[in-house]
Amino acid sequence: MKSFVTFGEIMLRLTPQEALQPLVDASALKMGFAGAESNVAVSLAIQGNRVSYITALPDSPLGQAAINSLRKWGVLTHSILRQGERIGTYFIEQGASLIPYKVHYDRKYSAIQMIDKNTFNWPELLKGQDYLFLSGITPSLSTNCAHEVMQATRSARQAGTKVCFDLNFRRTLWKDMKQAKAVYREIIKNTDIVIGNEGAVDDIFDFSSAKKSQQARAEELMLRLNGEFGTKTIAFTLRDASSNSRQKLSGILFKDHNFYPTRTYDIEIMERIGGGDAFAAALLHTLANKWEPEKAIEYASAAFALKHSIPGDLNLSTTEEILEVIENKSFGFVKR
Amino acid sequence: MKSFVTFGEIMLRLTPQEALQPLVDASALKMGFAGAESNVAVSLAIQGNRVSYITALPDSPLGQAAINSLRKWGVLTHSILRQGERIGTYFIEQGASLIPYKVHYDRKYSAIQMIDKNTFNWPELLKGQDYLFLSGITPSLSTNCAHEVMQATRSARQAGTKVCFDLNFRRTLWKDMKQAKAVYREIIKNTDIVIGNEGAVDDIFDFSSAKKSQQARAEELMLRLNGEFGTKTIAFTLRDASSNSRQKLSGILFKDHNFYPTRTYDIEIMERIGGGDAFAAALLHTLANKWEPEKAIEYASAAFALKHSIPGDLNLSTTEEILEVIENKSFGFVKR
């Protein structure tokens, strides 16, 4: 059993209770807790791994409920700091057909954003851990958060903990694109596995490709990242997003100078949020457990596609359920 | 800012709370208030216009709730009469795939249907108003309602208020087709903008076209209406309705002897009710504000298509959201 650490912000997630109801017309909200890194933590735990999640949360009923939501799925929460005044909050409006999914953030001044410099003792937290998972959201929260992420990657290097970094670029959270670019560069240099997609690479580094097919463009960009930062393992999700209700989804892995593209899923979208986190967790699960690259990325793509039928941020699929997708079992038949 | 008056019946709208549940098996009903003209009023108000809605409602909690439902979205309700015994009621059964949407009316004897002759002081109500919006439903409710509609159009002419009329033909509400035809003729003669579709024109006037494409048939019928009644501005919605779950939708405008057809949306249907009202309001918004015909009708078609993903009768989309559809922004991507 491999052990993982993830670090980031878990937020209160509120979404109108009725399907497709605009927030402006809602009278009840479904309530949960989620965040890119905690979503990855939950997926890893459900898939049978030992996972510890690091963050700061206020000592309030909502802070406690956030912790409970992680413990429920088996994530270890002992290292979470209880401090600060508020938990970041976001509101999701469901999309369909011509209506995009919308996320409205009210996350400023949250406990994790307001941490002091050098809040976390990374050498201690990473002792004996196999993998550290990070995403591009955390360093965008505040200068101190960016500092922590960079400290964490450095400590990981020293501790022999491998680092996996999901680009997860959120333009609205960065005040200064120059600083963003510098932080991303610094982190990626200390990263073993980079996860991203065409759009993020363009947004952050202005790397783009003029090739016709999505796959060809992905391959060109992965080579560019490898050339620029020396990253040996890079995985991209691919999305052909002409509608909010039906999309084509796949993945591709670059590993030790080979490309491993996956099959494409042309499916109806029941939930648009959390697919990238499902992909990252599934890939990490397979790479940490030394699966063959072909199977590792097929598994990650299947988790990515499967997540689009599971409501909420979390990929609640078990390893067995993800494998059944790859093995084409029980399509359209009732499992009894 | 333009000012609008609409006149009609707003009803209690009840629909089984669980998705797709037949009424015969329901145990709870979602409750709202809607009607063709009040739906148009709400859309116009959300798009930033000054709109007053005219009707009669009983002095009861349900009458008050109907008024509140309009005020909520910014519609002016000061001219609504509080009289009569009941509010019209209707029950909607949601459709999908092979199941059509069904509307069951229990609207007889409603406050607006039972009004006396000459209940409304139209010269007073139309003073300083830019547009009067009416639909074919109101004159079908009772002889006195038909009389009011015809009075309103005549008063509008005298007041310099432009009249927009949505054919909205409901066969089950008319007792006598000969009378229906006469009333429609009379109203259209005093109308500046006519909104309709192929089916309605056939049902009311027995005008039909043998052309192959929907657009060609629409054009022939619009020319025929223009020839018959002299209407200079006519807009049609087009619907290719081979399924209850997926349809092709578009619009076409005839203005000053030119045709302006729009792009076609091939989309999944999440809500079948209220599309025509969304189209009418959006068109009126653009024409009143002197948009170019091409953009005006593209905006109206986008509102029409967009409404098919918004639950309930009301188009809650803002001008900005409708424009984003035309501009192809954020298809399939999450807006953050």
Added chain:
Amino acid sequence: MKSFVTFGEIMLRLTPQEALQPLVDASALKMGFAGAESNVAVSLAIQGNRVSYITALPDSPLGQAAINSLRKWGVLTHSILRQGERIGTYFIEQGASLIPYKVHYDRKYSAIQMIDKNTFNWPELLKGQDYLFLSGITPSLSTNCAHEVMQATRSARQAGTKVCFDLNFRRTLWKDMKQAKAVYREIIKNTDIVIGNEGAVDDIFDFSSAKKSQQARAEELMLRLNGEFGTKTIAFTLRDASSNSRQKLSGILFKDHNFYPTRTYDIEIMERIGGGDAFAAALLHTLANKWEPEKAIEYASAAFALKHSIPGDLNLSTTEEILEVIENKSFGFVKR
């Protein structure tokens, strides 16, 4: 008006209240009662027939609620025994896109499974009845249940009651495939109408066809069943199940050595459970009432397809609504 008897197990049906929510994450369950034979009974009653349902249920609130759920739709419940300790229970997880529907049974030790030998007086129960409907689920519950089903078919022969048998094979319920095969053979020999599909025939008898088209394979298998058991009337459902959200559905009837295939419905799946029961009831309704074979099986296929848009196990469609599907009425238009 024809009279029908059905015999089987009705269970407590529990399914997460929120759309697509996995059972492991549910906090409320929708509650109903269903079973293959009771579903058929309800459909027959809604379509205007006299139907009596036979089972055993505990003398408890849940046993009473199961009876009430049948009376509600007009099924006669006077012959139900009140004995035993528990009602069988099952949990349904809704599927979509890549996620199959899942059924989890907790039906062991139920009142009907635990019946003594010779519990039911079949000659008495079948007196004056036109049809007896059975399915392959009941004999799989226990040796005594299998015994009752075989007794019932024999009594039916003596009473002049026609027997209709739906193969409904559930591998997990049979302990011994050799015994299963023997029981099926014995029942089919005393059966007038057999309902099934390609997969069930393969699973039970290892009969399979190498033909390319589903229809050709179905025809080969029906001929084989006819040859083996002499059954004169056989009906199959056909399902092209490449996705859990969209499928192609049709039916085919073999009667007096002719084949009657139906049109194919290519539709979105809103509810995957209960289609076969809807098909069986509709077919029985038409055959009992001497409809022409072509129309009989078209009606059954339409009921089968229609059921995929109705939530729950029960086909709540009326005869009129099923006929409207065949007659292509109101596709995509609102019925007012």
Added chain:
Amino acid sequence: MKSFVTFGEIMLRLTPQEALQPLVDASALKMGFAGAESNVAVSLAIQGNRVSYITALPDSPLGQAAINSLRKWGVLTHSILRQGERIGTYFIEQGASLIPYKVHYDRKYSAIQMIDKNTFNWPELLKGQDYLFLSGITPSLSTNCAHEVMQATRSARQAGTKVCFDLNFRRTLWKDMKQAKAVYREIIKNTDIVIGNEGAVDDIFDFSSAKKSQQARAEELMLRLNGEFGTKTIAFTLRDASSNSRQKLSGILFKDHNFYPTRTYDIEIMERIGGGDAFAAALLHTLANKWEPEKAIEYASAAFALKHSIPGDLNLSTTEEILEVIENKSFGFVKR
């Protein structure tokens, strides 16, 4: 087993889904079907009797759902006419503390109100029936309804069917108090058992008592009714209603010139509607089955009090549950 016939109006019952929510602020309504006489029918059926309910209902999903709601509890519905345009509707606002329960009717023009003269064949409907139950609501609906009720009582006399009449006075439904009084007189003369309370007797006949205790006033009024109309069996409910949340409830029976008062229940009110109907059904159940007067009225009072903890119009209590109240079993302890 005794057989009963009841006749009246069953309505669509709508009540805000959230506890204590005013109708003016509701967004969802719980939906059921109820009416004084159908409530009595359901209670009698649950207590093990054979009960047939007579009314007229439209041939619509709501009409069918009303019938299903009665069949569910075992009431026979074969004699219900399917005709007319609408089902009467009413809205209930829950009360508590200082807020009274409020009932808003929208029942005018309902199928039963609009019946023609001599719609029902009473000699046929009453053949072999032991009891006919009626209430004062039905004759208030229209002249033809009053006529039917009076015909029914006369036919009952001829058929040897005993008549039980619940005064159930609704002032707002009567247009003319003089006519009301005449109708009540005429019915009571043909009635064997009269059920009422102090307030109703005052409202209808202006009979009042100056005595101090509720019981003494009830006794004086019962004697007066007996003197005036010769009714030998009269039962009253007593209510000390100083709050909407907590009340003192009891009953008293006058039979063959003896008074049988019951114990008083001082209880919290969870549901204010349907208590009188529960009382009437329980009394009828015991009197028809020849219980001793003391036990008969204690049972009726217990049903009356018990109903105030059961949501909805219907007394869903079984005979066993009502008897446990009289026997003081399991107060405050959990029944396992």
Added chain:
Amino acid sequence: MKSFVTFGEIMLRLTPQEALQPLVDASALKMGFAGAESNVAVSLAIQGNRVSYITALPDSPLGQAAINSLRKWGVLTHSILRQGERIGTYFIEQGASLIPYKVHYDRKYSAIQMIDKNTFNWPELLKGQDYLFLSGITPSLSTNCAHEVMQATRSARQAGTKVCFDLNFRRTLWKDMKQAKAVYREIIKNTDIVIGNEGAVDDIFDFSSAKKSQQARAEELMLRLNGEFGTKTIAFTLRDASSNSRQKLSGILFKDHNFYPTRTYDIEIMERIGGGDAFAAALLHTLANKWEPEKAIEYASAAFALKHSIPGDLNLSTTEEILEVIENKSFGFVKR
């Protein structure tokens, strides 16, 4: 018709959907918008007055929904500023028996708290207005908010607009009690009507009374306030709060050196929040409309008590419903 202005913070109100459910265990939240001053505005509007509400709200779906929630009840919202980043949020946990109601605030950095100095043009906003209503919450939000409140009271004096001030002391919102005291003093000096209670007066000014009865203590404190600040009209609510489920409630008015105590309501508490706001609005309604002091305060006390049975922050009672409480109408009887 009198015209009122109120100024303050309206917040997003979230409360667990299930009765009595702790926030730490909630999975859905009811959503509304409320605040002391906006609650008063809604009550005044429902009671038939012209009311304008002043605040700042972000230009977001939640900001718009807050405005819609006010327009729905008839409050004028034209003067609300659309600026800032977030809307204040609070979470309510329902209490009962031994569990107190709990309010958790997340209101820091809200649009109204973050306003610049001199944001509002008070002379303009108060032009022609009869009354300005303020509460002690607004000046506690920030120095600039306190400044605005003090400016508003001064402008009111100049404009001839009467000022009503509800003490509404929230200890956790004030950083410095000395500053709090100074601000309160300054405001009260410019106030015509002060509303409060024993606890608030003690918390703010350390004024307390050793008298035995609540009424005597209230009278002593009102005299003290009158002596200290010269306020001629003071009203207190009285609460005997030995349980969270049942309390004794009343009110007392000091006006022109007379005391007017009201009857006491001993009632079950269904909703603990918003009673004081209901009292303030009702009192203001009656005083502005020159009711006699006795009736004015009885009406306010009735509104105060009545509110404890209405879910949510808002007193949705109409004038007629409040008067019925004073007139002892329909206690415990169903209103039809």
Added chain:
Amino acid sequence: MKSFVTFGEIMLRLTPQEALQPLVDASALKMGFAGAESNVAVSLAIQGNRVSYITALPDSPLGQAAINSLRKWGVLTHSILRQGERIGTYFIEQGASLIPYKVHYDRKYSAIQMIDKNTFNWPELLKGQDYLFLSGITPSLSTNCAHEVMQATRSARQAGTKVCFDLNFRRTLWKDMKQAKAVYREIIKNTDIVIGNEGAVDDIFDFSSAKKSQQARAEELMLRLNGEFGTKTIAFTLRDASSNSRQKLSGILFKDHNFYPTRTYDIEIMERIGGGDAFAAALLHTLANKWEPEKAIEYASAAFALKHSIPGDLNLSTTEEILEVIENKSFGFVKR
């Protein structure tokens, strides 16, 4: 921090979603997981202790969900066996006023009931643990379960782990009262702390007292238990249960030959289930942490009373919230 082990059966808990709705009329069920010993485990964990729960659960979504429900609150679940076919299930009907709470069990054949002899390695499980909590329910499930409980108590003695035993007598689960008595005797002999009440002692041992006051009877019975079994620490709950809506609750501790009775809470009952488990956990928390007997039992009584306002089986109160009850803080006032 003390460490606890509890052992028993956790079941699927289903209860009608609507308040007070009878099971026979339910259409949705709230879903949770609970059991006497797991309820105690959750309470102990919430109050800050280290708690491990031992049971057997099937390897199914429901088995996993039961585990998740415990992890959520911080209970350790590593020692739970995953085996067997089903999870025990029970249905709760809420009571009020005259209606008792009802619990319907469907727990036969559950994974824990069907365990083999000597399934658990008690010396291993109890290593280093301070306390073992057991209840009388577990030994009633099957002979093997009784055997395990007795083994556990013996192993505890050897390991120096203190044993706390809650009598929790369920008559319907025992087949043989003689065996029950023998098992109880055997367990109590190895127990340090016994928790019970007057009724249980009477039901199990036929020990009863003729004293007038509840407290006097409790004291006599505690002395009798002490005399019979030598138990030095015994705690009883006291309940004056004249209604299902309002009860008087208290506790009493016998420790080292002294009696410590507590104050009495006269409160409204919002939830009747789980009070005894709340009492047991709170008492154990205080005794394990060496609180003074007076404060220990006051804390336990407060937890017992407080639980009657918290929906569900679980006492979600924190130590701080329980202490506030003892300290009479914030009664009837809103905590902000």
